[in-house]
Amino acid sequence: MKGYIGIDVGSVSINIIFIDDGGVVAEAIYLRTQGQPIAMVQKGLKKLSGRLPAGSKVRGVGTTGSGRNLAGIIVGADAVKNEITAHAIATSQVVPGVQTILEIGGQDSKIIILRHGVVTDFAMNTVCAAGTGSFLDQQAARLNISIEQFGGIALQSESSVRIAGRCAVFAESDMIHKQQMGCGLPEILAGLCEALVRNYLNNVGKGKDILAPVVFQGGVAANVGMIRAFEQALELPIKVPPYYNVMGAVGAALLAREAAAKRGYSLFKGFGISNMKYKTGSFECAGCSNLCEVVQVTEDGKVIARWGDRCGKWSNAVIEEKIS
Amino acid sequence: MRVTFPHMGNLFITVKGMLQYLGVDVVVPPPSSKRTLTIGAKYGPEFACLPLKLNLGNFIEASEKGADTIVMAGGCGPCRFGYYAQIEHAILKDLGYDMKLIVLEPPQKHLSKLLAKIKELSGNSSWWHIFQSIRFGYQKAQAVDEVEMAAFRSRPRELTPGSTEKAYTKSLEMLDRADSQIALAAAKRNADELMSAVAVDNKKTVVKVGLIGEIYTLLDPFSNQYLERTLGRLGAEVDRSIYLSEWVNDHIFMGMVKGVRTRKEACEAAHPYLRHFVGGHGQESVGSAVNFARAGYDGIIQVFPFTCMPEIVAESILPEMKADYGTPVMTMIMDEHTGEAGTLTRLEAFVDLLTRKKEVKEALCK
Numbered sequence: 001m002k003g004y005i006g007i008d009v010g011s012v013s014i015n016i017i018f019i020d021d022g023g024v025v026a027e028a029i030y031l032r033t034q035g036q037p038i039a040m041v042q043k044g045l046k047k048l049s050g051r052l053p054a055g056s057k058v059r060g061v062g063t064t065g066s067g068r069n070l071a072g073i074i075v076g077a078d079a080v081k082n083e084i085t086a087h088a089i090a091t092s093q094v095v096p097g098v099q100t101i102l103e104i105g106g107q108d109s110k111i112i113i114l115r116h117g118v119v120t121d122f123a124m125n126t127v128c129a130a131g132t133g134s135f136l137d138q139q140a141a142r143l144n145i146s147i148e149q150f151g152g153i154a155l156q157s158e159s160s161v162r163i164a165g166r167c168a169v170f171a172e173s174d175m176i177h178k179q180q181m182g183c184g185l186p187e188i189l190a191g192l193c194e195a196l197v198r199n200y201l202n203n204v205g206k207g208k209d210i211l212a213p214v215v216f217q218g219g220v221a222a223n224v225g226m227i228r229a230f231e232q233a234l235e236l237p238i239k240v241p242p243y244y245n246v247m248g249a250v251g252a253a254l255l256a257r258e259a260a261a262k263r264g265y266s267l268f269k270g271f272g273i274s275n276m277k278y279k280t281g282s283f284e285c286a287g288c289s290n291l292c293e294v295v296q297v298t299e300d301g302k303v304i305a306r307w308g309d310r311c312g313k314w315s316n317a318v319i320e321e322k323i324s
Numbered sequence: 325m326r327v328t329f330p331h332m333g334n335l336f337i338t339v340k341g342m343l344q345y346l347g348v349d350v351v352v353p354p355p356s357s358k359r360t361l362t363i364g365a366k367y368g369p370e371f372a373c374l375p376l377k378l379n380l381g382n383f384i385e386a387s388e389k390g391a392d393t394i395v396m397a398g399g400c401g402p403c404r405f406g407y408y409a410q411i412e413h414a415i416l417k418d419l420g421y422d423m424k425l426i427v428l429e430p431p432q433k434h435l436s437k438l439l440a441k442i443k444e445l446s447g448n449s450s451w452w453h454i455f456q457s458i459r460f461g462y463q464k465a466q467a468v469d470e471v472e473m474a475a476f477r478s479r480p481r482e483l484t485p486g487s488t489e490k491a492y493t494k495s496l497e498m499l500d501r502a503d504s505q506i507a508l509a510a511a512k513r514n515a516d517e518l519m520s521a522v523a524v525d526n527k528k529t530v531v532k533v534g535l536i537g538e539i540y541t542l543l544d545p546f547s548n549q550y551l552e553r554t555l556g557r558l559g560a561e562v563d564r565s566i567y568l569s570e571w572v573n574d575h576i577f578m579g580m581v582k583g584v585r586t587r588k589e590a591c592e593a594a595h596p597y598l599r600h601f602v603g604g605h606g607q608e609s610v611g612s613a614v615n616f617a618r619a620g621y622d623g624i625i626q627v628f629p630f631t632c633m634p635e636i637v638a639e640s641i642l643p644e645m646k647a648d649y650g651t652p653v654m655t656m657i658m659d660e661h662t663g664e665a666g667t668l669t670r671l672e673a674f675v676d677l678l679t680r681k682k683e684v685k686e687a688l689c690k
Contacts, residue, residue, distance in 0.1 A: 066665050084673035108666075118684055119677045121652055124670055207643035291357055310550065311493075312486040 001026065001056045004260070005048070005268070006253030007075065008086070008246065009037050009067030012106030012134065013219070015246040016044040018052065019253045021059075023093055027051050028246050037067040038278045038297075041074055046274040060266045062086075062256030064248045073297055073305040074278060076269035079255035086251030088112050088119045091215050093254060094241045099211040102230065102238075103247075104200065104220035106133040111204050123204050133220045135168050139175070139192060143185065147223075154193050154225025157186035165195030166202075193229040201233060212236045217244040276300055285309055325349060325424070327445070328391035330379040331356050333543035334468045335568060337500045339395075342461025344503060346446045346454065351391035353382040356546040358662060360385055365660055367415055374547055374629040374659055375540040376408050380415060387421050395445065398429040402603030403634050430575060458576070460508070464499060465569040467512045471495045472552075474519035476563060479556025481524035488556070491518045528559075531623065531678040534616030536565040536609045538628035538635050541658045543568065548627050548658055549667045555625075558675045563621070565590065565612030566605065590615065597641050606634030610641050617649035622678040624651055630659040652677060 003020040011033065018027040029047050031040050062079035063071040064086040072080040091101050092114065101112040109132050113121040125132065140147045161183045164170040171192065178188055214236050220226055221244040230238050243250060260266045282295045294314045297305045306314040328351045329339050336352050343350045354360070356378050363384050364377030383394055394413070399406030413425040426445055431438050446454055475492045482488045495515035502508040533555055541548045542564060555562050573579060574587040587608055594611030601607055613624050626642065628635035642653050654674050656667065 066669065082669045082672040082676070084669070085676045118680055119673075120681070122673060122677065123654075124666075207640070291359075310553075311489060316486055 001053055002059055003056070004253040004256045005045075005058055005061045005075075006086075006246075006249035006251065006256065007041060007044075007061065007063045007065075007071050007077075008083070008248035008252060009033065009041065009063065009065040009071045010083075010105060010107070010248070011066055014040045014044055014065075014067075015249040016041075016048055017243070017246050017249040017253060018048060019250065019257075021257075023250075023254060023257075025243050025246070025250060028243060028249075030245070033067075037070055038074055038280065041071050042274045042276075042278075045075070045271055049271040049274070058266065058268050058270075060253075060256035060260030061268045062252030062254070062259070064252040064255075068252075069305075069307065070280075070297065074299075075273060076267040077256070078259040078263065078267050079252065081252060081255050083248050084110060084112060084119070084122050084124070086248045086255065087217070088114060088122075088251070089254050090247045090251035091217065091241065092117050094243075094247075094250070095213060095215050095239060098213050098215050100208075100214040102200070102205075102214065102216045103218040104132060104216075104226075105218040106137075108132060109200055109204050109218075109220075111200075111208055111210075113208055113210075121208060123206070123208065125204050133218070135171075136192075136196070136220065136223065139172070142172075143189075145185075150189060151193075151222070151224035151226065153186050154189035154223075155186075155228060157184070157190040159187060159190075160194055161187045161191035163188070163191040163195040165197075165199040171195055189225060190229070193223070193225040194233070197226065197229040197233050210234060210236070213239055215239045215241060217241060217247045219245050221245070282308070285314065287311070287313060325393050325447075326351050326391050327393045327395055327426075328353055328383065328386035329395045330375075330382045331544065331546075332375075332540055333545060333568075334472070334496060335543065337468050337496065338461045338465040338568060338572075340500070341464040341502070341508075342457050343395075343445075345457035345460045346449055348445060348447070351386050351389050353386035353391075354389070356382065356544070361660060361662070367419060369411075371631065372408075372411075373404070373631050375405070376412065377660070378544075378547060379408065380412050383412065383416060383423065384419075384421065387416075387423060391423070393424040393426060395426045395428065398427040398434075400430065400433055401601070401634075403632075405604070432578065460505065462569060462572055462577075463505075463508060464502070465567075465572055467499050467508065467515065468496065469567040469569045470512075471499065471515050471519060472567070473563075474516075476552065476556065476561055478519065478522045478524050479553065480530040480559045480561050481526065481528050483523040483525055485557075487522050489553070491522050495519055529682070530559055530561045531675060531682055532621045533560045533562050533675075533678070534565065534612065534619075534621040534624045535562055535627065536612045536616070536624060537605070537626045537638075538609075538632050539566050539571065539605055541627050541629050542566055547629070548656070549662075549664050551625070551627060551656070551667075551671075554664075554668060554671055555675070558672060560675050560678070563616070565608060565616075593618075597645055598638070602634050602637045604632065604634030606638040609635060609638040610645065613642060613645055613651075613653065614649070617645070617651040621651065622682055623674060624653045625674070626653060626655045627658060628655075630657050652681070 006017045008015040014031045016029040029044050031044050060078045061075050063077045064081050068080050091098050103110045110124040140150050161178045164174040216238045221240045279298045282293050285292045285294050292309045294308045306318050326349045340350050360381030364381035368377040368380050396409035409427045478488045495518050498511040502511040552562050573581045590608040590611035593614040594607050598610045646653050
């Protein structure tokens with residue numbers, strides 16, 4: 001099989017997917033980041049190479065997510081792109097004509113508005129984590145139910161309890177009070193979904209023109225309670241694409257396809273990188289009063305990248321070495 | 325008397341130049357750093373905005389270097405800033421820092437008070453000397469603004485990465501060192517030469533982004549996570565709604581200098597959307613967004629510190645302006661976060677959006 005790898009290195013999870021030439025997802029691997037992005041990318045690639053049929057060829061690799069630069073250096077990426085562009089590319093391919101993308105992940109949530117296949121507006125949560133996956137995770141754990149059950153239980157409710165949604169702290173205390181008053185679990189969970197949707201629409205979706213088709217993706221799109229809450233709030237049908245939880249990675253792979261075609265070859269270093277030794281470290285540069293925290297990545301003892309310096313003294317040194 | 329003042333981007337070059345011209349002993353606080361922020365966040369009230377915390381950190385760090393007097397701007401708007409000088413002074417007093425405070429209130433409301441404060445600061449210099457020093461400060465501000473504008477133009481077009489930054493830093497150092505009218509004129513010429521010597525690709529298509537928002541976060545790169553520089557590296561040419569020299573002309577000279585952008589123009593442009601002063605630069609932000617959109621800018625970024633009331637008002641009005649002009653607007657809220665990944669992601673996505681939009685537009689025009 002010939003195709004492209006897409007890697008989305010997020011705060012909570014790492015998704016690695018393989019798409020064939022036609023853009024169809026052939027393999028999808030989900031790993032928890034566990035604070036070790038490099039080791040997990042290596043592990044994921046090893047897993048992927050084991051799953052692909054013999055003789056498969058990688059024609060390009062793309063990375064996205066908050067760890068995209070790091071992962072890009074490790075694998076030799078053809079495209080390194082932010083999550084917003086990656087999500088928009090992937091969703092336009094899967095749901096042609098999409099006008100609104102609602103994306104809720106572990107730590108961040110975003111809304112992307114497209115018209116005629118072009119992103120015209122977007123927003124990401126800036127200062128508040130209420131309304132993201134980790135908050136739901138936390139509340140599910142507190143109520144002693146698994147996150148997978150969350151949505152199903154919420155759907156059993158016939159009515160919902162009103163829960164304050166502006167702030168995760170308010171939501172939690174409100175929820176506890178309602179629970180102590182004797183409200184049922186399904187009603188509380190349904191209320192929580194509604195609160196989160198309200199918060200999302202008021203915060204991230206503020207001032208945005210939400211038109212159908214609306215696509216809901218990211219890890220939280222697995223929660224049927226959230227899907228129902230969005231449908232009720234927007235009075236629009238909500239589409240959840242297959243592979244809703246790896247759309248960023250799909251976008252990265254699609255961008256890699258474009259970049260590799262333009263370049264004529266791929267920069268992918270091969271699956272052998274799973275066995276290389278990578279080390280990252282940081283040091284404080286004492287060159288001026290900025291005291292930048294410079295991060296350095298080494299591959300088998302050789303420095304392959306540096307960043308974090310405002311003046312470019314350290315990062316440019318690596319680039320110059322490569323050129324000479 | 326050893327005088328210090330808060331940092332706000334390159335403001336120190338102007339204020340230091342002016343005070344030294346007056347013969348005042350000046351202590352410039354160390355540039356705002358993580359330490360400044362840590363100190364400020366520790367002693368400042370949690371609900372105050374980022375500028376207060378950085379001011380406080382600046383003062384404490386300046387006091388460590390021997391400063392005993394603080395010069396601070398006042399204000400009387402709905403914005404909380406008008407009260408910051410007194411609050412900061414009270415906090416410093418509680419912490420045991422015995423520093424004298426000189427608040428310069430805006431001239432339109434408290435002219436005689438302002439003049440008395442300036443006289444006190446100058447150690448009874450003649451009014452002619454005071455006038456000369458203010459003029460010198462203003463000239464420095466103009467020179468610094470010109471260097472900044474040159475950097476905005478060459479950053480996205482530079483052929484060698486980092487060459488603009490080098491020329492920019494060096495130019496500012498030269499301007500900072502100039503201590504007389506003659507030295508300043510020479511430094512200005514040298515800076516101009518240095519900035520135009522940066523090799524650029526003039527044919528490169530770049531997107532143009534107008535920056536609007538609250539003055540402190542707009543002018544201070546440390547507090548806005550080096551917004552202008554990052555945008556430049558991503559291939560965007562930027563312009564700002566506020567420059568220090570324009571602010572001085574508007575607020576100190578009452579708009580006496582002609583031929584430069586004024587606050588009045590911005591407020592007039594805001595008229596269809598916001599007819600009222602809402603504190604800070606809220607009204608100017610809306611008006612400047614209109615002006616940038618009319619001038620054909622590809623996008624607008626609004627920046628303000630978390631909890632900034634005037635800019636929150638502006639933010640809620642901007643979608644209306646956006647609907648009329650079709651220019652994308654993005655808002656960035658700044659607080660204590662120093663991790664730059666989030667900022668970079670948003671900026672990269674925004675520049676992608678603008679680039680793609682521009683390509684589509686140009687393809688349609690062909």
